[in-house]
Each structure stands twice: as structure tokens, then as C-alpha cells.
Amino acid sequence: MKNKTLPNFYIPSLLGVACFSLIGWSISGLHAKEAQAPEAPAALVREGDLLRIPEQSPLRRSLAVAAVPQQSVAVPFTLPAVVEADPARLVRVLPPLAGRIVRLNKHLGDAVKAGEVLFVIDAPDFAQAGADAAKAQAALTLARSNLERQRELDKSEIATRHDLEQAQSDYEQARSEAARANARLNQAGGASANPKSEGGTVAVRSPISGRVVALAAAEGGYWNDATAPLMTVADLSRVYVSANAQEKDVAQLYVGQSAQVKLDAYADPLQGNVGYVDEMLDPDTRTVKVRLPFDNRDGRLKPGMFAETTLLARPHPGLLIPMSAVIQSGFSSRAFVEVKPWQFAPRELKLGTQIGEQVEVLAGLKAGERVVVKDGVLLND
Structure with missing residues (x-):
């Protein structure tokens, strides 16, 4: 009896049907497993403008919420400044008359005591x-x-x-x-207690103790400008840091005001207080000069040094929040306020000056309200 075999052209068709059946069985198995897997809990539920954090949400472990207390706020503002000599301790010594300088008793950097002879000048007009x-x-x-x-x-x-x-x-x-x-x-300096005369010469003495900080003549030279200082003597044991305040800051200035001075020459800032506020504005710059006295017996502060002075304005009641609580949304700033436990609403803020790691809130919040101070960006749209 003859064996019956399938024709060769049937074999590929049967193999294709078997493969298709296997793939279908695999897909069906995957769908069954997916249907059996539980859904992950929602991290955030939006209900209109309200954001609710479900109990199982991981956001509850990352968000930090804190109340905003009302407190005394002293806003800092920075002014350009320069170191100046104390005007009461600086004397520009002028020769009493035109004449030839016959002797220079003191030179640049020399220490001077009150009453010591600085220079001697031979003045023909003095002899007359x-x-x-x-x-x-x-x-x-x-x-x-x-x-x-x-x-x-x-x-x-x-x-x-x-x-x-x-x-x-x-x-x-x-x-x-x-x-x-x-x-x-x-x-001409002939009979006063300061200069002493002999014939046609005048010995000019220092009116204060200090140090020669400027010298504009040499021994043997002729000095014919009695209005120009020949020598400058200054006592720099105390100096001023003078800042220029604009008109808008005048209301915030007062004697005794705390200040921090940062000099270009030194890394460490200086702490001081305002000693004097000018009574008049400079008509050219429309600024008011503010002077801060500093002890300078070590000579670290040199007149002419540039500085920046940061003053604290008059304290006023206000609200401060951490910078981390502020979320930028386009051109506006906002924070997320807790209206109910773990329910938040965005609130647009009007901000003032940044003070360290905090910023003053001028509008948008009330004292005692609770805001998100950490990871609030996770709630942002």
C-alpha cells in the first residue's frame, strides 16, 4: 500500500499558521498580566485651581509647608562711598607771604607735633x-x-x-x-603765636599733630602763590567713609543707622554707624552725603579708597518668605498657599527687596498663612 504524503507547497502554510497562533497566545497572556497589575496612586489631583495631594502621594514626603509670620523688616540698600580724612584733622598750610623757601623742616610722611616748625620762608614783604x-x-x-x-x-x-x-x-x-x-x-605771620619771625624770614609752625601727607615745594624754590597750600598735615587716626545717597533714600537715613562697608582693598567688611547726615543736598548731583566715622590708628584706611556702604532702612512691620517658596510663572511670581490640610492654591505675589535668602512680600499674602517653602516647583503647571 502506498504512503500518502502532503504536497510540498502545504508545508510553509502550516508553519505560518502555527507561528501566528503562538504570537496571539503570547499577546493574550501579556494583556492578562497587565489587567491584573494594580494602578499607581496619583501624585497630584487638580480640582479647578485647587491642588490636592492624596494620602499615598510621594509629594507628601518632599513638600515642606511653613507659616508666614509678621516681623520687623529692615530693608538694606547700597550706596557708593569713598574714604575721606576728617576735615577737623586736616590742615592745608599756606605760606603767609610770597618768598623763597630757605628751609624745609618736615617732608612727606614725617610725623609732626603741634607747634613744630614745618618750613621757613624768606619774604621781602614781611621785612617791609x-x-x-x-x-x-x-x-x-x-x-x-x-x-x-x-x-x-x-x-x-x-x-x-x-x-x-x-x-x-x-x-x-x-x-x-x-x-x-x-x-x-x-x-603776614609776624606776631601770632603760630609763626615766629626773625628779620625777613618767617618760621611757619604746624597747628595740629599728625603727619605730612602732601608737599608741593622744595627747599630753595620761590613760592609766589599765597592762596595755594605748600604743605598738608593730617591726623588720620580717625577717618570718615562718606557715601552719597539719592533723594529717594533720604527718608531712610538717620544718625546711628547700622551700616556695613565693603572696601575694594580688603576682603572683610567693616561694621559701623552713621555719624552725620548732611543738612543740604548737593545741587549738582542731587545727593546727600552720609558720613560714617572709623578708628584708623592702624592706618589701613587711606583717604581716596573706594567702597560700598550697605545701610539698613528704618524697620517696618512686614512679611518675609524664603526664596525657595517663590515660583516664577512667566512674568509673575507666585506661591502655593495651603487652604486645607494638603490642599493648595496658587497665589500671585508682589515682591519687594531680597534680604539674604528671603524676600519681602508686599501683597498677596497675609500674616499666618501657610505656604509651600520646599519643592513647590513640583506643583507648578
Whole structure:
């Protein structure tokens, strides 16, 4: 009996049917497993503008919520500043008259005590002023003697009344001329307690103790500008840091105000207080000068140094929130406020000045409200 076999063209068709059946069985098995897997809990449920965090949500472990208390807020503001010498401890020494500098007793950097001779100048006009004063004094002495003689003669009724009156007039004129000559000599530095004169030379002394910080002449030179300082003596043991405040900041300035000064020359800031606020605005810059005194016995602060002064404005009641609580949404800033336990609503804020890691809230929040202060960005749209 002959064996019956399938034709060759049937074999591929049977194999295809078997493969298709196997794939279908696999897909059906996967769908069955997916149907059996439980759904993951929702991390966030949106109900209109309200955001609710379900009990099993992982957000409950990451979000941090804190109340916003009302507190005293002192807003800092920064002003450009410069180190200046104390005007009461700086003297620009001018020569009393034009003349030749015959001796420089002090040079740049030299320490000076009050009353020490700084320089000696030979001034021809001073010699003339001394001669005029001596001549006037001699005339006064003669007029005084003549007046006394005429008074004695008048008592004896020997001199006429006219001679006595003439002697009195001559004496008054001589006294006036002597006073004028002495005043001119004093102005030239001849008879004051500060300079000391010998002939035509004037020894100019320092009015304060300190150090020579500027010198504009050399020994042997001729100085003909009596309005320009020849030498500057300054006591820099105390200096000022002077800041310029704009008109908008004037209301926030007061004596005793706390300040921090940052100098370009040093890394560590200085702590100080406002010692003086100018009474008038500078008409050119429309600013008010604020001076902060500093002890400078170590000489670290050099007049002319640039600085930045950060002042704390007058304290006022306000609200501060961490910067981490502020979420930027386009051009607006907002925070998420807890209206019920684990239910939040976005609130648009009006912000003020940043103070360290916090920022002042001018509008949008009330004292005591609770806001998300950590990972609030996870609630953002």
C-alpha cells in the first residue's frame, strides 16, 4: 500500500499558521498580566485651581509647608562711598607771604607735633611789614610822650587848650597807624603765636599733630602763590567713609543707622554707624552725603579708597518668605498657599527687596498663612 504524503507547497502554510497562533497566545497572556497589575496612586489631583495631594502621594514626603509670620523688616540698600580724612584733622598750610623757601623742616610722611616748625620762608614783604610796624610803634611812643607833656602843662595852665587838643589828635592817629601796621604784620605771620619771625624770614609752625601727607615745594624754590597750600598735615587716626545717597533714600537715613562697608582693598567688611547726615543736598548731583566715622590708628584706611556702604532702612512691620517658596510663572511670581490640610492654591505675589535668602512680600499674602517653602516647583503647571 502506498504512503500518502502532503504536497510540498502545504508545508510553509502550516508553519505560518502555527507561528501566528503562538504570537496571539503570547499577546493574550501579556494583556492578562497587565489587567491584573494594580494602578499607581496619583501624585497630584487638580480640582479647578485647587491642588490636592492624596494620602499615598510621594509629594507628601518632599513638600515642606511653613507659616508666614509678621516681623520687623529692615530693608538694606547700597550706596557708593569713598574714604575721606576728617576735615577737623586736616590742615592745608599756606605760606603767609610770597618768598623763597630757605628751609624745609618736615617732608612727606614725617610725623609732626603741634607747634613744630614745618618750613621757613624768606619774604621781602614781611621785612617791609616789620619795618612799618616798628616805625608806627616809634611814632606812637613819641605821640604818647607829647600828649603826657601837654597834659602836665595844661595842669600848670602853661599850655594852651589848642596845643593839648592837637597832642590828643596826634596820639589817636599814631595809635591807629600802629594798630594797622601790627595787623598787617600779624596777617603776614609776624606776631601770632603760630609763626615766629626773625628779620625777613618767617618760621611757619604746624597747628595740629599728625603727619605730612602732601608737599608741593622744595627747599630753595620761590613760592609766589599765597592762596595755594605748600604743605598738608593730617591726623588720620580717625577717618570718615562718606557715601552719597539719592533723594529717594533720604527718608531712610538717620544718625546711628547700622551700616556695613565693603572696601575694594580688603576682603572683610567693616561694621559701623552713621555719624552725620548732611543738612543740604548737593545741587549738582542731587545727593546727600552720609558720613560714617572709623578708628584708623592702624592706618589701613587711606583717604581716596573706594567702597560700598550697605545701610539698613528704618524697620517696618512686614512679611518675609524664603526664596525657595517663590515660583516664577512667566512674568509673575507666585506661591502655593495651603487652604486645607494638603490642599493648595496658587497665589500671585508682589515682591519687594531680597534680604539674604528671603524676600519681602508686599501683597498677596497675609500674616499666618501657610505656604509651600520646599519643592513647590513640583506643583507648578
